[in-house]
Amino acid sequence: MNKKCLPLAALALLLNFFTQEIHAQASGVNPELYMYRHNSAKIISPTGLQVGDILGTLQWRGLTAIGEIELGATIKSFTRASSPGSLTADMIFSTNNGTSLTDRMIITPAGLVGIGTLTPSFNLDVVGNTHTSGRFHGRIHFDQLSVANDAPNTYTDEAYFEQKLRSTLAVPAMAGVNDFGGVLSLAPGGGAYDHQLFFGQDGIWNRREQENNGSWTDSWEKLLSTGDIEGTPNRLARFLPPDNPSSKLGDSQIFDDGTNVGIGTVTPDAAYLLTIGGDTRVTGDVAVDDQLTVGDDLTVSNDATVDGNTTLNGTLDVSNNTNLQGQLDVSGESNFDQRMKIGASNYGTGYLLSVGGKVIAEEVRVALQASWPDYVFDNPTPDIRSWETFILENKHLPGVPSADEVAQAGGIELGENQRVLLEKVEQLTLIIIEQQKQIDSLQKQMSTGKQ
Known part of the structure; x- marks a missing residue:
């Protein structure tokens, strides 16, 4: 390969500290630019690389004023490990924030990319807020178990997935329910409430709190069931208490087919809107x-x-x-x-x-608490002359209420009235019997006189 040494004026300062060469192939099917780092002399007893040695730096500088050249960004490569026949290294990207050069991103020998951190643990490890305007494909990673009940104000403008213990978060649970669960914390910011979703064995729970609060004061509420929401057609759902280990909806005692409603029955009478079976x-x-x-x-x-x-x-x-x-x-x-x-x-x-009107009945029975007037036959027969005198003076029979008395009393008492009437009938019967005796005696006397 045809190679030539290209001295770079921009790296003159680095040459004062390191003995190195920059090689390039400016043309051909495989143009190359590479830096060669070695300690001490290249040919005479060179010293091998040490962990942390800079393999090379690319710098971008600019003239900001006459006589002033400022550094804007760099890409550096650091030795991670070296041995005969093997070399691993990091690549660090840095930018100038106006006051100093700050490391922004790293690519490790294992291919892990860290943004905001120089010690990534995943293929892409981002510390800080992330915005994606397009689609996101792949898995969302859960943090390992966190035993703390982190306050709302610890989440800022983010969506955070964690593994938590429901006992630490005080999520209601019955005996035998697994203590582990996943927590999704949504912190939109801007004065909006923070929300947390706990995904447990018995379903999904929710709580909310103001974003700046130092603790969660809202109680957990169950959102979804542990299974499909199924039931008997036309049956209204039966909700279980919050401490039930299962949150499935069951059948209630209420049946509603949109036309007829039944309580305690699934066959309401079609002639009625409501049928109660019990x-x-x-x-x-x-x-x-x-x-x-x-x-x-x-x-x-x-x-x-x-x-x-x-x-x-x-x-x-x-x-x-x-x-x-x-x-x-x-x-x-x-x-x-x-x-x-x-x-x-x-x-x-x-x-x-x-x-307030007439009453008709086949039979009315009145049970008097007073004595029935059989006592009339134990008393002397009333004097018809004294009755006549009483009637002429009072205009009614003795012992019978007058019209004024009936009006004043608001009517007559049926049982008492029957007793009084029967008393008068019995008294009149005695008077008639006495008169009949007198008639019989007169007739006998008249028959004797004629003879």
């Missing part, structure tokens, strides 16, 4: 604007208001007020602990049932 307890008010049909017992702990008709095939038990605007059809028993009114504007004071 006991139902309502602790608040219930308002029904149309008909209410109950096939079994109905128990209401509070007020019940029905604007339409009501049909009960079972037992109705209402602990508080009941307001029915339509018809009430009860096939079973009904128990009312309070007063009841039908068609009346007010409840009658002292009465359990107030009816």
Whole structure:
């Protein structure tokens, strides 16, 4: 190979310190430029390279003023290791920031590239922020285990992947769940909240905090399940408590096919919007604007208001007020602990049932607490003359309330009225019997006189 020695004026300063040659082949199929570093004389007993020896430096300088030449950037190669027949070296790229020359990037003998660090551990090891305007292909590396619960203000304008212990981060977990997990920290900056995602055995958890805070105060919340979100068609999902080891969504008791809703049943009656397959307890008010049909017992702990008709095939038990605007059809028993009114504007004071209209029944049974008037037959027969005097003075029978008294009392008591009427019937019966005896005696006397 035709070679020639090219003295470089730019490297004159380096020649004062090192004995070296720069060789170049300026033309041909394989042009070359190389620096040859050796210690002491080249031919007479040369000394081998030592670790850290500079193999060569390329410098870029510029005239900044008359008589002033400044260094802008360099590429240096340092010996990493050398032995007979073997040489490894680094290549360091440096730039001038205006005040000093700063090392920016290194390529190690193993091909590791470091930006912002001279000790890279990966093929590309970047210390500092990184911006990519195009696509990113390949794997994202997780840092090795970090046991610290790093504060939000330690993450700045970055997305950071780490391996963490959920016990250190206070992520909720049931017994038996693996303590290890991956953490993605998102710190957008600019006053935005920092977010962390913890990827654990039981799903994905999230927490957030203001970017400048020195600790995480927001609690962890589970985001996704440990499996596919599957369930029975038309069944509403059932959410498990946060301390459950599995976050899968299961079936609830509510069925909804978009037309009919069923609670406790997957076959709601097509004639009704809501079908409940079991006991139902309502602790608040219930308002029904149309008909209410109950096939079994109905128990209401509070007020019940029905604007339409009501049909009960079972037992109705209402602990508080009941307001029915339509018809009430009860096939079973009904128990009312309070007063009841039908068609009346007010409840009658002292009465359990107030009816503002007529009542029709095949039979009405009144059980009086007072004695039935059989005592009439144990007493003397009333004097019809004294009754006449009383009637002429009071305009009503003795022992029977007057019209004014009935009006003042707001009506008559059916049971008491029947008792009084029966008493008068029995008294009148005794009077008739007495009169019949007198008639029979007069007839006998008249028959005797004629003879």
